[in-house]
Amino acid sequence: MAPQAPTIREAHKDSTAERIAEQNKRCQNLSQNSVFRRVICAHKQCDLKSYQQRCLDANIEQWDQALRGCTFSTKFVRLTQEHAQALIAAYKRHEIGEDPHPAAGTSDNLLLTNLEAELQSVIESYDHQGVGVFVKTSCRSAKDAAPALEKFQDVFEQSLDSLKKEQGSEAMMDSIRSTQTIWDIDTNNRIIALMQAGLEMLRYRSATDVLDSMLRSERVMQDMRLALCHNDRFLEHLAVRPWVNIDVDMEFRGFVCNNHLNAVSQYNHLAYFPRLVSMKHELQHRIQQYFYSDIQERLAPLYDRYVVDFAVTGQHHDQIWVIEINPYLETTDACLFSWTLDRSILENGANVGNSGNQAPRSFEFRISEKIERSAAALLSPVWRKACGLADKSPSE
Numbered sequence: 001m002a003p004q005a006p007t008i009r010e011a012h013k014d015s016t017a018e019r020i021a022e023q024n025k026r027c028q029n030l031s032q033n034s035v036f037r038r039v040i041c042a043h044k045q046c047d048l049k050s051y052q053q054r055c056l057d058a059n060i061e062q063w064d065q066a067l068r069g070c071t072f073s074t075k076f077v078r079l080t081q082e083h084a085q086a087l088i089a090a091y092k093r094h095e096i097g098e099d100p101h102p103a104a105g106t107s108d109n110l111l112l113t114n115l116e117a118e119l120q121s122v123i124e125s126y127d128h129q130g131v132g133v134f135v136k137t138s139c140r141s142a143k144d145a146a147p148a149l150e151k152f153q154d155v156f157e158q159s160l161d162s163l164k165k166e167q168g169s170e171a172m173m174d175s176i177r178s179t180q181t182i183w184d185i186d187t188n189n190r191i192i193a194l195m196q197a198g199l200e201m202l203r204y205r206s207a208t209d210v211l212d213s214m215l216r217s218e219r220v221m222q223d224m225r226l227a228l229c230h231n232d233r234f235l236e237h238l239a240v241r242p243w244v245n246i247d248v249d250m251e252f253r254g255f256v257c258n259n260h261l262n263a264v265s266q267y268n269h270l271a272y273f274p275r276l277v278s279m280k281h282e283l284q285h286r287i288q289q290y291f292y293s294d295i296q297e298r299l300a301p302l303y304d305r306y307v308v309d310f311a312v313t314g315q316h317h318d319q320i321w322v323i324e325i326n327p328y329l330e331t332t333d334a335c336l337f338s339w340t341l342d343r344s345i346l347e348n349g350a351n352v353g354n355s356g357n358q359a360p361r362s363f364e365f366r367i368s369e370k371i372e373r374s375a376a377a378l379l380s381p382v383w384r385k386a387c388g389l390a391d392k393s394p395s396e
Helices: 008-031 034-057 081-095 107-126 143-148 152-166 170-177 182-200 207-214 218-228 274-299 343-348 381-386
Strands: 075-079 133-137 236-242 251-257 260-266 305-313 319-326 364-366
Touching: 034 218, 075 107, 081 107, 081 218, 107 133, 107 207, 107 236, 133 218, 143 152, 143 182, 143 207, 143 218, 143 381, 152 182, 152 381, 218 236, 251 274, 251 343, 260 274, 260 343, 274 305, 274 319, 274 364
Parallel strands: 260 364
Antiparallel strands: 075 236, 133 236, 251 260, 251 305, 305 319
């Protein structure tokens, strides 16, 4: 088999590595001079503070009121700095293989027990029919904890079986096989099932389930640490929302610069979803129209650049919601775009002579239009193992 040409992501990875190596070499030379050493340290400290402030600026408390009616109804449970410290300590225990729950009789145990009781009351006020709720911190969800949860593997296997049954017809399989190998199809199915199972792990039916996830989440731990670095603006909550069914192919990430929506990508970008190909133009039009009619003016007083996640729901895919706002930073996943290679698209799409609330002509909408063989390699080792791809390769 002839070697495949490197993908855009691979090329980007290579160029990034070269650039980092070159930058490190320059920094090494400069650091030999004590004056430069002090300047570099001060610059890094300034950059870090700016980065942290921009992350906090995107927390749900900052934009929830502005998007009432456009985002999901939310109730808040206040987190104190002591709660934050207890969550950090719990993750440290989990990280070394211990039970993350604090020992009975400790102050952390009392704190989290009281938090659980308060959270359970809020969950019950939303979840009258046992459908479940979604809970996140002010910044992010605990989705990285999913593989560590006891029921994850069963949910994954159920999702994978359902996908295989949906593709059971000979006509469909013949169509897929004409362009993809069995290995490609199986890998794509496993990645989709992984996404579905991961999403299902975020459906909580009790406060106990919520804390079981939160205590095992590195994302939650990182966000608590960041919040504690800024005592002057510490404002953290658990955000509780009613559960809304969202298909994993119907989440999209938009990039807004100068208050214009310049680009949108399929959110779960490692998987290929056939129906997105046929729906691409319809979805592009609906998302653009929704942003300019309902979102742009509401957020303009708060931000001039941000990353926004959309959910398309409803039987006819005619309801669009804002899931959350993310900071316009390179640490925010660009999905099918590259912060380096596509910067002109992400930032300058509006500068083509349009004015007012008209959608920019250079808007770009990206979806995965075929199965990417390199997709599995982009999963972290934990997630590859969780979906059974850790020891598989295309040659098998």
